[in-house]
Amino acid sequence: MILNLDLSSEVPIYQQIRDQVVVAVATGELVEGSALPSTRQLAGDLGINFHTVNKAYDLLRREGLLLLTRKSGAVVRRGPRSGPAEHGFAEEWAGRLRTLLAEAVARGLDGPAVLAACAAAVDGFDAATTTMRGEAR
Amino acid sequence: MILNLDLSSEVPIYQQIRDQVVVAVATGELVEGSALPSTRQLAGDLGINFHTVNKAYDLLRREGLLLLTRKSGAVVRRGPRSGPAEHGFAEEWAGRLRTLLAEAVARGLDGPAVLAACAAAVDGFDAATTTMRGEAR
Numbered sequence: 670m671i672l673n674l675d676l677s678s679e680v681p682i683y684q685q686i687r688d689q690v691v692v693a694v695a696t697g698e699l700v701e702g703s704a705l706p707s708t709r710q711l712a713g714d715l716g717i718n719f720h721t722v723n724k725a726y727d728l729l730r731r732e733g734l735l736l737l738t739r740k741s742g743a744v745v746r747r748g749p750r751s752g753p754a755e756h757g758f759a760e761e762w763a764g765r766l767r768t769l770l771a772e773a774v775a776r777g778l779d780g781p782a783v784l785a786a787c788a789a790a791v792d793g794f795d796a797a798t799t800t801m802r803g804e805a806r
Numbered sequence: 807m808i809l810n811l812d813l814s815s816e817v818p819i820y821q822q823i824r825d826q827v828v829v830a831v832a833t834g835e836l837v838e839g840s841a842l843p844s845t846r847q848l849a850g851d852l853g854i855n856f857h858t859v860n861k862a863y864d865l866l867r868r869e870g871l872l873l874l875t876r877k878s879g880a881v882v883r884r885g886p887r888s889g890p891a892e893h894g895f896a897e898e899w900a901g902r903l904r905t906l907l908a909e910a911v912a913r914g915l916d917g918p919a920v921l922a923a924c925a926a927a928v929d930g931f932d933a934a935t936t937t938m939r940g941e942a943r
Contacts, residue, residue, distance in 0.1 A: 691908045749916070765906060769903060776899075794907075798917040
């Protein structure tokens, strides 16, 4: 995958790395078992401190998306095709979703515009999220 | 409005205050012109440092949701009925939305579940976002 960092953004670099890995997993660009570059290699490629990459990888590990081992390095641990979410995730996530959608509504987007943006985002993700698993229901 | 702070949460207190004000504006519990308590009063009521309240209010000010003046204190500056969003907001917000929805998909929620959660959240907001302004189109 190609990471595009915006050094002028208010979003910290480690968060940008984390966010782009998450999106790559959701779109299927990275799948369960995909290997990511080592922290030192990625830091070198991007011209940033390797502690920054470490911070991003550790966050992804805590979220259950990366497995970090001395032997294999950083490996994607799950994706849309890896089965249902862990217990409690949906509820915790829905709370954050409500806040983000509230922000849009408070600042002047109407309900249909908000839902259209949601549908457009989901459309861009792994087809497994909308067809394969949808059909199985 | 009643603020419910979770002191054991990983979400910082100032962010919890900011998030709950945003949701209250989206639901219409707070409307344009509503006065919020002063930072010192709210800090006293909640038993927290007033700098924490200041930080929340300043964030809301920068987001365009609060007007802070020496004379009138903290006043809600806009809401769902205050007209369209400022230029560029929708695009910036959609980027954050994509990341949040990607997280759900990467961690195992399927597309229909994600969109149902979006619809449920929007349903709880000010009716103006789905009826009044929707009908005007």
